[in-house]
Amino acid sequence: MSEESKKSVIKIVQELLVAQNTDAEVTPGMISEMIDRVLLLNPAWGSGLDRDAVTDELIRRFSVWVGQDATLVDNTDHVPWLTPDRKRDWRYWQRYREWQENKLPWSAVESMEKSTDAVLGLLEDPKRDGPWDRRGLVVGHVQSGKTGNYTGLICKAADAGYKMIIVLAGLHNNLRSQTQMRLDEGFLGYETGSDPEATQLIGVGKIDGSPSIRPHYATNRTETGDFNTRFAKNLGISPEERPWLFVVKKNKAVLTRLLDWLQKHVANSQDKETGRKLISHLPLLMIDDEADHASVDTGEKVVGEDGLPDLEHEPTTINRLVRRILHTFTRKAYVGYTATPFANIFIHEKGNTAEEGPDLFPAAFITNLAAPSSYVGPARVFGLSGEDGREGGLPLIRTVTDHCSEDGRTGWMPLRHKSSHLPAYPGPHGMPESLVEAVNAFILACAVRNLRGQGAEHCSMLVHVTRFNKVQEVVHRQIEAYVGRVKQRLARGIDSATLLTELHRLWLQDFAPTSDRIVSELELTDECVIPDWTEVQAQLLDVLDALDVRMINGSAKDALDYADSPVGLKVIAIGGDKLARGLTLEGLAVSYFLRASKMYDTLMQMGRWFGYRPGYLDLCRLYTTADLVEWFGHIADASEELREEFDYMCASGGKPIDYGLKVKSHSVLMVTSRLKMRSAKPLYLSFSGQISETIAFFREPDALKRNLVAFERFAGQLGVAGPIPVQKRNGKTDTWQGALWSNVEAEHVVSFLHDYETHPESLKVNSKLLARFIDEMSRSGELTRWTIAVVSGGSQKSYLAGGQEVFLMKRSGKQLADRYAIGRLLSPRDEALDLDEAAWTAALKLTQDAWHADEGRRKSKELPDAPNGIAIRRVRGFGAEGVVPHPERGLLIISLLDPQQAEEGFAPDTPPVVAFAISFPGSNSNTKVEYMVNNVLLQSWEQLYGACD
Incomplete structure (x- = not known):
């Protein structure tokens, strides 16, 4: 049976099932009945038809759900026009x-x-007479089908x-x-x-x-x-x-x-x-x-000091030409x-x-486009920050450490290298064992896909380790030579036993257990059948015969010709930035990714492994460094934070201009400010409506001791503390152990933040910047009264704070070379410890109103039953029906982390690690503080990680 005939059967059966217009779950029995009907129409399609494969595909399709899109709109000068009559007989x-x-x-x-x-x-x-001009932005998820969406448009x-x-x-x-x-x-x-x-x-x-x-x-x-x-x-x-x-x-x-x-x-x-x-x-x-x-x-200077557009401003080249074409x-x-x-949010609205x-x-x-539940995005690959580290990620990441020396200066692919660098690694293959393993993993993935009836579909591997074409050429030769040797060893039986033993070990230690876990967690039993090793071994030579190793460096002749391939391509693509951004790698199964860009947008776009992986998600692997895993974690969290803010603006009827102004002053941009803010060297930040929490800390005992002294001085100024009150809300009782001070004056909080030293890698939290912001806000009558809580944790060690016994908190984390890093410090439950039932209920309603079931953001289909942080901060600052706003009230939560409960690396006499989180109420105040961007810093950053553009 041809692949086209199989697709025809699937399409018609899908249409028949949809036409039934029933909410009942689609079952194999229903599908089998519909297949029989279709084959009555065209019996030839039944010849060689794999009914099980058709059934599996349709079960998968009918288990997919899609969340809601969300839109901010400004309809000034817009005339509504799209009616059902206009859509009649649309043939394209x-x-x-x-x-x-x-x-x-x-x-x-x-x-x-x-x-x-x-x-x-x-x-x-388009039939409206006279001049008109409409400009919009559609934000999708990486590799989620944006091209398909704009093709439909x-x-x-x-x-x-x-x-x-x-x-x-x-x-x-x-x-x-x-x-x-x-x-x-x-x-x-x-x-x-x-x-x-x-x-x-x-x-x-x-x-x-x-x-x-x-x-x-x-x-x-x-x-x-x-x-x-x-x-x-x-x-x-x-x-x-x-x-x-x-x-x-x-x-x-x-x-x-x-x-x-x-x-x-x-x-x-x-x-x-x-x-x-x-x-x-x-x-x-x-x-x-x-x-x-x-x-x-x-x-620079898109707008003059008077706030009016500079009509003589000269835009950068591409921007200028695009706008001139539009202006024609x-x-x-x-x-x-x-x-x-x-970057788009930095476009000046008055330019x-x-x-x-x-x-x-x-x-x-x-x-904001929602993604189907079948989409595998950053939140699913890397998880999102939780109290116990990243939560919800899939076990697909393999950490690479053998590509360079520990200090990153020498080795096969040092962090910094020139176009003349020659990658060399001691051993028979001239490349790291991690890359050898990644290639072997790709060979196994192709073999399993063949056994699952996906042999006619494309299967790709990405190797992205350098931005220099000359260095890529060497890597290409190394991988091509390795694949050639593997093929010869298997075909001729020369030392094939050793090779098969290596592949079998990878299968037993990695593929089989990982597949078992993913199939179990995601209930993919029918979709991802795990074959026996003997079946896999029998496929290896066929895979290697079809395998192609290519270097992709930007010319059209290098474009992977998926559309022109009568059978599925099996290709290892070696490239750099030109390969990484925008180009879709069909059937991407394995990625070997070392480039250390730390730019949010560039790094996210390099994530070619995001997308749809029907029937082979369990076979996918990402080989990368611990640093990049951490940065992708930042990206997943930052993207969700921006989308949540967007949801609330949609729920409250905001316009694009409101979102642009809000995000421009958002502290999440401290991470990208050094890279994207060329047009304005000072970055003006507002922390209103945000949560600022420390998640990166010093490891040196002296630095930790100084922060502990700062906390002790702060607690001494506040005097005797009381217990944290019990809160009864929505039929549930929330309790906390610890110490609490109410109605604390802002000057005490400012003093503590001045004394406290945040780690340089604490990207979103700078204690001195926070102190300046609170001081500025208090001068305008906001953030003048504070609730201070020291929350107990689960450690057996305790500490006395304001006369209250406080147990240290357990927070496992990553012991990186220069810091101790955790996931999240607190949960929305902690942020709401000062909300009464009316405010808590209002925050819950706001959470539910703005909620979108978008699997691309790792959201469940179930409506939330507790308020999230943004809603809590909005209600605290703006109030709600029956709830009085309190923009003057800030919440500072301090945690004392037990270093012995963290990862290994702390000395036995290490003092408690002082961590804090500040929940800022929402505010209409335009108060911002200046965060300086230094040109020298920009230049050194780009030398290390590559240019922004």
Whole structure:
């Protein structure tokens, strides 16, 4: 039976099951009945049909659920227009939906239908006369299907009447080419090439390939297929024509050519005041893929000291050209797509220049897309911070330590190295044993996928260890040589016993137990069957025969030709930043990742291993360093923090401008400020509505002793403490052991924070900065009265605080070279210790109102039964119905950690580790404190980790 026939059976059975319109759980019996019906229609499909494989796939599809999207909107000057009548007989979308139904769960297709409808409706009606301009941002999860989403949006926009569609597709040829290939399949319906007459139908074109709706193209999938004037001079564009698609790089030469051609050959009018050439007869939709990358203006003084836009400001090159293209059209819509909007929030909402027009701030809307439950994102891979470290992560990470020396200066791949570096490792393979193991793991993963009936699907491995092409070439030769030797040993039986023993050991010690655990935890019994070793061994030579080792360094000819492969590619891809950002690696199973970038957005985008892993999640592996695991943890937490803040703004009817202003002053950006704040050397921070907690501490006894003395001095000033009151709320009783002081004046808290020394790697918490902020807030009448609590833990050691016995807290953590690090210090339950029942209930309601069941954020489908931290802080500061606001009340919780209950490394006489968390009430105050960014620091950072851009 052909793969196409199998897909047809799955698609039709899925449609029949959906048509039943029942809430009953889809069972194998129901599926079997529907398969019988389908085979009556076409008995030929039954020849060789693997009914079990069809059943497994449909069970998986019907177990997928999708959460709710959330959107901030500003409808100023917007005219609602998208009605059911306008959507009738839309052919581009209909054929795209049918094509997607071949491979996606029905719930995911329905979710895409809703989200693209919502985004299109927020744009302007392309048939609306007069000038209009709508700009928005769609925030998805890394590798969660953003390309599929904007392809659906493009199809609907073309149906609605948008004539010019420009897709800005990354900085490099391989990503542009890959994007073109996907749009060939999903929108054009035919394969683009250098010959305009060759129109082989592919993708949606096989569903409806009528020439009457066939869109035009100005770029193609070849290496030289970006926009060029030689091809463009033959283009004739008129408003009656079918839509035109341009897929272009964010490249100065390409964008300059496109702008020049638009103004010379397409413009039909001009600005009466300036004489600037304009296009008024063709509505434009511009899609900016990876909108945080290169499109953002990082120049200085976008706005003058008077708060008005500097009309003479010169934006950075790509930003300038993108805006000039937009500014050439009188009717236009711009939609940025990204998973990492950390740079986009720095776009000044008032940025505007005479030649370029408004900056790319998403003034009309920001949409957060929910991910299907089948999505494997940062929260699922790395977990989220909890009181006992990271919680909820999958056992897929393998820590690499043998790539360089302990100080990072020498070895196979030192942290800092030049393009002339020659990777060398003692041993028969010339590369670290961890990389040998990773390659072996990939071979085993491919073998198991073959046994699970996935041999025709793509399977990839990523090796990303350096940004230098010359160094990548050496790594490529080493891996290619190793794979060749393994193949020869197995094929000829030369020393094959030793090799098979190594592979068998990896299977027994890693693959089998890891698969057992994941299958059990995630209930994947039917989806991830674990074969016997003898079956795996029998597949090894077939895998090696098909295995290809490639170096990917940015040219279109290096684009992995998944779409053109009749059978599934099995490929090990070696590359650097050009491979890591934006390029999708189909069927990615194993990653070997050493690059030590510490930029939120860059690092997140390098996470090619996020995405969908149907039927092989248990086989996936990430080989990386402990530092990178820690940083990805920061990213997972920061992304969730920003999305939670977004949810609350949506629940309260906020606009994009509110979110932009809020996040610009958010302390989470202390981590990225050294990298992204080129345009403003001082960063102005507000801690209102946030939690600041210490999670990184000194290991040196002297430093810990100084902080203990600071705490003792603080407690002495506060005098005798009382017990922490019992709280009865919502039928439950919460109790704490420890000491509590009420109505403490701000000056005591400020004094303590001045005395306390935070660790330099305590990225979000700087005690001196917090002290300045509290001092500033108290001068304006807020944060003047404090509740101070010292909460007991589970250690047997105790300490006297304000006359109350306080037991030390157990907090296991990581003993890193320069610090002791934990996950979370406290839970939302602790943050609410000063809330009465009315305030607690109001915070719970706010939590539930803003809650989204989004598996991409590791949220369950169950409504929360306790308030989260953001809601607690909002209610404390802003109040609620029947609840009086108290922006003057701050909460400081101190914990004394038992060093002997932590990881090994502390001396027996080490004093307690003083940790603190501050819960700041929400505030409308515009009070901020200055956090300085130093150019020297920027330069040294970039020398170590690579440039920001």
